[in-house]
Amino acid sequence: MFPVPAPALLALADGTVFRGTAIGATGLTVGEVVFNTALTGYQEILTDPSYRQQLVTLTYPHIGNTGVNAEDVESDAIHAAGLIIKDLPLLHSNFRASASLTQYLQAAGTVAIAGIDTRALTRRLRQHGAQNGAILALAEGQTLSDAHAAQALAAARSAPSMAGQDLARVVSTAQPYEWTQTEWQLARADGSPGYGELSAPRFHVVAYDFGVKKNILRMLAQRGCRVTVVPAQTPAAQVLALRPDGVFLSNGPGDPQPCDYAIAAARELIDSGLPTFGICLGHQIMALASGAQTYKMPHGHHGANHPVQELASGRVGITSQNHGFAVQRESLPAHLRVTHISLFDGTVQGLERTDRPAFCFQGHPEASPGPHDIASLFDRFTALMAQENT
């Protein structure tokens, strides 16, 4: 006999209520409801710190098929505030799986709901924009009532807006640490699958952790970078004292505008002439530090299939994306040039300084999950460091 699933509901701030089943921890969770169109990578998405305070809807209908494992995490915790899916398969199967998605969500205390018409939900979010919501998951044997719906609705309506929130310092590391792990391989030198170790560092990179994904650090290490990861609020002078070859500004959750400490540090470091590379929140911070403006998008970009064009070559790469804010094209100062645009909506996807060795990208060249079409941006960073060192 299969167990009878516990009931759950999802309430949107606009009053829409969806009923489904609980597939994670019991309880109430609130956040901004966003949709992600990636076909794979639910574990990477759940552990991406950029999803802090967001309830992630996955549009791919079957989620959980491959279970979870210890290797596919992008940070040490689940950061998404909740998960919304269509269907959780009864069985999972993968040679690396150590637990089911439900076991994983329950162990982390993450509330999640299945049985949702994620197409209808996504259409609503696309038409009306991302909005706050709440998931209420009951225990087995309990039944949903109108009072539960009212409770979830009230929670959704009183949740804070993502605009204006500084979440980078909330998720950042408390202490600096060194990173030397390289990318995952199906067969390492000894034939076993797993991550490698950096043996002969060529560069020293200081990476600001605004909510950094592990695969960014791995891709830097893979290219010969010994990385010192520092807390979000580290002043520029402390970074300069480490005498790095380059500075990396990471992805991260929340609104870039209130991160004044990071904007000030980035400005100083870029002005010092150190090669600087920013991804996602780091891209937005580099733009703000250079005098541009950012704004909140209607529903953002979250997926692994977004076409982005490199303007210089005309080449199109399929990219991984996860952002709700963007850089305003009209606000760009003369020393900030657009290098990439989104072919979905024409928004700014890449920038470079014309007066400093600094550039940044709005999407995720590290994928995890997603295609590797624009991984060469990491090579551009190491080339810049090599050039500045000679």
Ligand SMILES: NC(=O)CC[C@H](N)C(=O)O
């Ligand atoms: N992945 C990210 O770094 C996201 C950046 C920022 N929090 C946004 O939503 O736009």
